Amino acid sequence: MGSSTHHTIVALETHFCPIPKIELPSPFTFDLIEYDRTPISEIQARIADATILITTIIPLTAETLSEECCPRLEFISVMAVGTDTIDLAACKKRGIVVSNCSGANVIPCAEHAISSYFGLRRRLILSYLGMRANGWVEKGSLLSLVRDGDDKAPITCSDETMGIVGFGQIGKRVALIAQSLGMKVLVADRKANHAIVDGRVSFREVVKESTIIVLTLPRSPETMNLFSTAEFNEMRRHALLVNISRGGIVDEEALLKALREKQIAGAAVDVFVKEPAGPETSVLLRAENEDLNFIATPHTAWYAEQTFVNYQNMIHEDIVAWCLGKPVRVVV
Known part of the structure; x- marks a missing residue:
């Protein structure tokens, strides 16, 4: 609970999800200031008087979170799961409590x-592009487009081994679906640990044995470029990689090389090092890569009606709980 019963709540990015109707128990009162979008150049001015901040992905640096810039700030409610855009060390140093919406987007991300x-x-x-180019008519068959990295027909779920790197709520849901489809599932231990722990296998074994690897882990200094040249060199030629976690966990240059040289059979990426992403910011999105088995989506794995409902319920719960001195889903 803050030092005051009257709060200034500032929401910086309501274009992601509308702010729910906020009702605080007596004796708490508040003013709510909402911004559809906030340019980085305007962050400091907009949070200068905030005691409570609602944010999503906008970067909040140590300087932005300093006492000089936001002297009254006491609580940040993150309308998202990831908190890697917030300097959590700076928050901890000042005693600013940070809560997130852990679990809000599990189902859509897994699906x-x-x-x-x-x-x-x-x-x-690739099949669609081949047909659009009239390849089926001209060649009589486009089966060659469907063959995998070993020049064989695709394998089916019962022959897949899915490796999951990052076994939080989303990873567990992915594993459940994969097992229901008949896949064998391997859960990776931390990269530095090569021993089997609680049924998990070493990171290196997951890299070598999986026919599909799904990344569902947070971005941190330890996970940056977790998948790069060394990992792609060890993956199977018919293996696939799916990244729905955060940009930077996969080395984009190394991934493009692995796809181009057919070290792996394909990759799907929902997140990028620099977002919004485009051909000028990511080598993966350049026009010359259209012949690769590659799927790119614009950070939309989380996007679902149920996610909006969960975000709104959790944001309201976060703020009320913090006011009552019993914060929930605390990150720091």
Whole structure:
């Protein structure tokens, strides 16, 4: 609970999801200031008087979170799961409590990962592009577009081994769906640990044995470029990679090289090092890559009606709980 019973709540990015109707218990009162979008240049001015901040992905640096810039700020409610855009050390130093919406987007993210797998294994985009170029008519068959990295027909779910790197709520949901489809599932231990722990296998074994790898882990200094040249060199030629976690966990240059040289059979990416992403910011999105078995989506794995409902319920719960001195889903 803050030092005051009257709060100034500032919401910086309501274009992602509308702010719910906020009702605080007596004796708390508040003013709510909402911004559809906030340019980085205007962050400091907009949060200068805030005691409570509602944010999503806008970067909040140590300087932005300093006492000089936002002297009254006491609580940040993140309308998202990831908090990697916030300097959590700066928040901890000042005693600013940060809560997120952990678990809000589990189902759509898991379903997005599975749909990406099917799109890659069946090479749906390449097949569509081949037909659009009149290839079926001219060649009589486009089966060659569907063959995998070993020049064989696609394998089916019962022959897949899915490796999951990051076994939080989303990873567990992906595993449940994969097992229901008949896949064998391997859960990776942390990269530095090569021993089996609680049924998990070493990161290196997951890289070598999986026919599809799904990344569902947070971005941190330890996970940056977790998948790069060394990992792609060890993956199977008919293996697929799906990243629905955060940009930077996969080395984009190394991934493009692996796809171009057919070290792996395909990849689907929902997140990028620099977002919004386009041909000028990511080598993966350049026009010359249209012949690759690659699916790109604009950070939409989380996007679902149920996610909006969950976000709104959790944001309201976060703020009320913090006011009452019993914060929930605390990150720091």
